[in-house]
Structures are given as structure tokens and as C-alpha cells.
Amino acid sequence: MLMIESWVGASGNLLPPLLKSLGHTYTFVTRKPEHYQSALSTEQHPVLKYAESVLITETNDIPDLIEFLRPYRFDGVITVCDYYIEVVREVAKAFKLPSPFPDNVKTVRQKHLMRQALDRAGLANPNYRLAHSWEEVEQAAAAIGYPLVLKPVDLASSAFVSLIQNGRELQDAYNALEAFPLNFRDQERECTYLLETYMKGEEVSVESVSYNGETTVLGITDKSITGTPYFIENGHMFPAQLNDEAHSEITQFVQDALQAVGFDHGIAHTEVKLTVEGPRIVEINPRTAGNYIVELIQRVTGIDLLQAFVELSLGLKPVLTIIDSGVASAAAMFLVPSQSGTITHIQGIESLESDAHMVRYRIENCIGKFIETPIDNACYLGHVITQDTEGLNARLYGEEALKRIILSFDSKGE
Secondary structure, eight states: OOOEEEOOTTTHHHHHHHHTTTOOOOOOOOSGGGGOTTTTOOSSSHHHOEEEEEEOOOOOHHHHHHHHHHTOOOOOOEEOOOGGHHHHHHHHHHHTOSSOOOTTTTHSSSHHHHHHHHHHHTTTOOOOOSSHHHHHHHHHHHOOOOSSSEEEEEHHHHHHEEESSSSSHHHHHHHHTTTTEEEEEETTOOEEEEEEEEEEEEEEEEEEEEETEEEEEEEEEEEEEEEBBEEEEEEESOOOOHHHHHHHHHHHHHHHHHHHHOOOEEEEEEEEEEEEEEEEEEEEEEOOOTHHHHHHHHHHHHHHHHHHHHHHHTTTTOOOOOOOOOOOOOEEEEEOOOOOOEEEEEOHHHHHHHOEEEEEEEOOOTTTEEEEEOSGGGGGOOEEEEEEEEOOHHHHHHHHHHHHEEEEEEEEGG
16 A cells, blocks of 8 residues: 555554554655654654655655656555645546545535535535635625634644634734745645634534445544634544434534535545534545544444545445444543643643543653644644543543643743
């Protein structure tokens, strides 16, 4: 198998050992191997550790990448990194290989194209406008009104997504994006600004698998965020605590949305806001969920979404049979620093060892490290995975565990 780039965390850590356990080998292709070396760890990253071979070439130039790969033979191509989904799709087409993504994946990935597809299908959208200059951004904000959300159309991990309360914050958010012409993988950005009315309500995600036009919804995951005005995800639980009516309404709305954007093949992680007017799509991600949600689903249902993703990458129909795992709910909670500064001490890690609800945890050895102000999901200093065998308390157990982790900062480093 061919793997083109990867996320550094979450699925990027889980996929490589899974491939090995399934008896698959893969060649890892990257433009920058050092990207996968964390400054907080000396361990070799799993994408490099488990690779049969590593090829270094420019992965941001699709025609050149295709020519580079012509001497090699693979039976499938895969990535878990949003910024290389369209690259993988083009490589798969060039070599007539199976792909875990739909043909029109660009419509799914780019948030403005997704909104327009929902409009064409007559599905409810939040009030939104597109802009390409400061003048157009001001006009869009005046039409929508505050509070609103300004977001780039092509970034991931909630990067540069900001809650805007007034004109000054709008200018600051605009300037920050204007100063970021390349994304985190040095690709030129689609410099369209998407402004949306701020949708109030709980946020959930719907996890689904589509194979040749047939879509199976596996369940709904909850989400909590922190770091206002940014949208930093700090926790998830599967399944979300919802009544049957809400569950049915959300599921049907997402199935309609997937059909509207032409999502007929692959795995979708669809984020939904539960507003007083009904469910509204935040975004559709054409990949397995990040932040260890795939692990939560497997602990509860027995279904390994990453394995299903691998099977789709090889042209196989995934087997999606739910089993009684004995786990009623599972949660992933993330350690988000409250400020910037140099960390001098971490207290409470030992308490995690004796926690009966703890499945596993990882707290980075960041003592002596300077931590930037958190603005997106790349700020995590660790995580805990908890479960509840009796009910829907896994999130509560995870939150209580992280409350015992206390970070001390050098005030001079703030």
C-alpha cells in the first residue's frame, strides 16, 4: 500500500500499527520526514517506524508526484491527512487504484462548495456569505450581523476559525488569515473567506461509511470546545446523549447532506450544530474522525473505522457488524493549556494510574518547554481515554481525571 503523508497525532498514530496487525505493508511518501518528529518526544513517529520504506519527494506537486511514483507498484493508496485527500484521489485515478474518497471530494472538503451544494439541494444552511477582500468581508459582516464566524474554506483542525463579536475582531481575524497564504503543509491556500452567522447550540458529529452509494450511519459523537474566540475541541464521547427523536432527525439530515454533496464512497465525519431551528451542518470531513473518535467507536460497537478505511483503500466492502462490547460509552478528553509560557511542573499524573475508569492516557513531557497561546487543536499536551460499562458517564470520568492534572507556568515566560 502507498501512504501519502499523515496527521502527526490521533489517526496518524493509530493507522500504522493497524496496517501491520492486518498483515499489510506500506511505503510512506513524504516531502518532509522531520515534520513527524515532535519537539516534545524523542520517539520515532509510527508512520516512519512501521513503514516498509520511506520515499522523500515533493508531495504538493501532483503531476510530479505521479511521475515519481510510476516505477513503483501498489494495490491501494491512503492518507489520513486532510491536506492530501485530493492528492490521494488524483494518484488513485492516475494508477487506476482503489481510493477511500468520493470522486468529487473537493466539493466535500472545501467549505464554501459544500454550502453551495446544500443550497442547491434545498437543505437548510446558516446565513452565510463569501468574500475575497477586506471590503467584501466588511459587506458580508454587515449583511450577516454579529456574532458571526469567520473561517478559511480549506484548512483543518479548526485552524483560524474565529468567533467574531465586533469590527475590531473581524479585522484581526482577517489580518491573521491574510498573513497565512500557505497552509500548514506549505500548499497555496484557497483565499476565500467564509462568514457565517454564529450557530448557537450543542455540537455533535455523525460517523458514517459509504460504499458504492450505500451509506451506513454508525452513530453520533458529542463534542465540547474551549478557547473562545477560537474553537478548540477538548473532548468527545460516543455515543452522544440524545433522545430517539433527536437522533433520528440528525441522522436523516446528515444522510440528505451527504447525498447533496455527492458523498457516495468513503468514510464521513460530519459535524452538526443542534440549533433551535433544527440541525445544521458545520462541515463534512471525508475521512475517519480525528481525536481518537475511531477508538471510542470501536470500544463501544466493536467496529474499527480505521480498518474499514483500509478496506475501502483496497477496494473491499467493509464489514460493519455491531457487537456487544460490554462498554456503554467511551470518551477522549484533551489537555489544553490555559495560557502561553514555560511549563515548570506537572502535578497529578500519578492519579491517572489508579483511576478505575481510565483506559489509557498520554501526558507529554513538556516541563521546560515554552508553550504558545492555544488557538487550535494542535495545542494538546496530552489526552485521556475513559469508559463506562454501565451508562453515559465516560465524559464525566474523563473531565474529572483532567481536573487533577495541574500545569505550573514560569510567569516570566508568559
